[in-house]
Amino acid sequence: MRKLQGFAASAVAAALLLGTAAPALAAVYSEEGRPLVTLYDEAGSGDFDELNGAAAEASFRHPTSIEVMPDGSILLADSANHRIRLLKDGQVSVYAGTEVSVFVGGSGLPQGAFADGKKEESFFSYPAGIDIDAEGNLIVADRDNHAIRKISADGNVTTIAGSGLIGANDGTGSEATFYAPSDVAVAADGTIYVADTLNHLIRKIGPDGSVITLNTPSDRVIEWFEGVVEETGDFADGKLEEALFNEPSGLALDAAGNLYVSDTGNQRIRYIDFEAGTVTTVAGGGELEDDALFVEGFYIDGNAEDARFYAPKGLAVNAEGGVYIADSLNHSIRYLHEGRVTTVVGQGGHGAVNGIETQAKLDLPTDVAIASDGSLYITDTYNNKVRRLEFFKLPEGWSAAEEIRVLYGSEQLDIAQPPILQVNRTFIAADSLADALGYELSKEADAVTLTNSERSVQFTAGSSEAVVRIGAEASVRSLDAEAYTGNGSIVVPLRYAAEAMGLDVEWHAETRTVILRKPQQ
Numbered sequence: 001m002r003k004l005q006g007f008a009a010s011a012v013a014a015a016l017l018l019g020t021a022a023p024a025l026a027a028v029y030s031e032e033g034r035p036l037v038t039l040y041d042e043a044g045s046g047d048f049d050e051l052n053g054a055a056a057e058a059s060f061r062h063p064t065s066i067e068v069m070p071d072g073s074i075l076l077a078d079s080a081n082h083r084i085r086l087l088k089d090g091q092v093s094v095y096a097g098t099e100v101s102v103f104v105g106g107s108g109l110p111q112g113a114f115a116d117g118k119k120e121e122s123f124f125s126y127p128a129g130i131d132i133d134a135e136g137n138l139i140v141a142d143r144d145n146h147a148i149r150k151i152s153a154d155g156n157v158t159t160i161a162g163s164g165l166i167g168a169n170d171g172t173g174s175e176a177t178f179y180a181p182s183d184v185a186v187a188a189d190g191t192i193y194v195a196d197t198l199n200h201l202i203r204k205i206g207p208d209g210s211v212i213t214l215n216t217p218s219d220r221v222i223e224w225f226e227g228v229v230e231e232t233g234d235f236a237d238g239k240l241e242e243a244l245f246n247e248p249s250g251l252a253l254d255a256a257g258n259l260y261v262s263d264t265g266n267q268r269i270r271y272i273d274f275e276a277g278t279v280t281t282v283a284g285g286g287e288l289e290d291d292a293l294f295v296e297g298f299y300i301d302g303n304a305e306d307a308r309f310y311a312p313k314g315l316a317v318n319a320e321g322g323v324y325i326a327d328s329l330n331h332s333i334r335y336l337h338e339g340r341v342t343t344v345v346g347q348g349g350h351g352a353v354n355g356i357e358t359q360a361k362l363d364l365p366t367d368v369a370i371a372s373d374g375s376l377y378i379t380d381t382y383n384n385k386v387r388r389l390e391f392f393k394l395p396e397g398w399s400a401a402e403e404i405r406v407l408y409g410s411e412q413l414d415i416a417q418p419p420i421l422q423v424n425r426t427f428i429a430a431d432s433l434a435d436a437l438g439y440e441l442s443k444e445a446d447a448v449t450l451t452n453s454e455r456s457v458q459f460t461a462g463s464s465e466a467v468v469r470i471g472a473e474a475s476v477r478s479l480d481a482e483a484y485t486g487n488g489s490i491v492v493p494l495r496y497a498a499e500a501m502g503l504d505v506e507w508h509a510e511t512r513t514v515i516l517r518k519p520q521q
Contacts, residue, residue, distance in 0.1 A: 030358075031507070042388040043060075044056075050101070064077050083095075094120070114164050127143065147163070193251055202248060250262030354521040399511060406513070446461040
């Protein structure tokens, strides 16, 4: 969006104050260049089990793929329960697969099977990737049945291709064979692309059910021990028919009908341009050592060629042509757009924490899907949950103003004495901040203390330190400027004061807005 005129100099000064460049009005970014987001639980108690009912109480066993339907309901491959589950109107139910689990052996876990028929009588075995076609049918990569299945909109399950046996044969229907297919992507004309993971191939199923292989099979082997070898994937860009992959496991079509591929074992995002007949690497890298199954995984944001992933899996392409990536073993969601990779959420290890991008945690996210409102749904596999990522939005009609304003979340704070900009910093009266955020305020000589149910923060005029007390623990936080007395109040630097109060602080330069958010939900 065109930059607003008339306050450019002030916006630049305030951007310097808060340490970030001015982004476009269409998005709000952190000073590290990440979009402002909040992660929530959408469904799943976290138990490794199977329970239908209210979303928060329902349970899953390693959900691995997700699809948002046109009506807003959500389908997911509940892989270790061998079912497709439905999340609709806050309730979780079985969409396809028998209602009664099959238990075999002493594991105590449900076992998969292979049977077509009515969806409530059908069987799957570790269903993985799913996608919806133009007619409302759900296409399923039935991984451990080595088959591609279809759940029709009228409730019947059929096998499109695959015999249930491991192989790499082309052909029609059951003549074709696969080896642990992990994802599917359906084109507008009904063509189905398949990530045939352990064959290290990209396959194509035509509307007539005929299967063809698009790239070259790998002939690479590694020797684990003397005389003990294993076939594995390889890497080569170039002509599609000569390209090599290493356990491709995620697919997404873009608006041009070309295909993004999570080349998981090569720690790359690849791009198949069908008109040009080429495969290129669009993000990620690393060397495939002679004695290694995979390229070593890392975590690096930045220019796409310098970025690094660790077992990238599910993909989703948004309206801007950007690609969301479930970077599974980095426990993060990454974003590839215009030659750069940034982390949207998840950093610093795995966990099950809700909150803003710098605090929230995931545990082996394996797929992403974009809802009509732009929010992102995630299969958080090892947390056995569906998570929802909301992108921060400015209030409707929000635009530039003469004075600096403050949002707490998406609500404007009613501040008696608006913040002021001086010596390249934003200052605010401590009593105005306390009133706006619901803190109790007490004054003593040249000090003021703000207290709520969680903490107290004391500021002293002439000091560049704040004393923070949480329970019985006290700590000292540095401010970037001294507090001072003005107009009968103690005036404090807004960013550092808000951070001492446990809030995240961001700056939206285009509208001269300070954004305060609670880090955890």
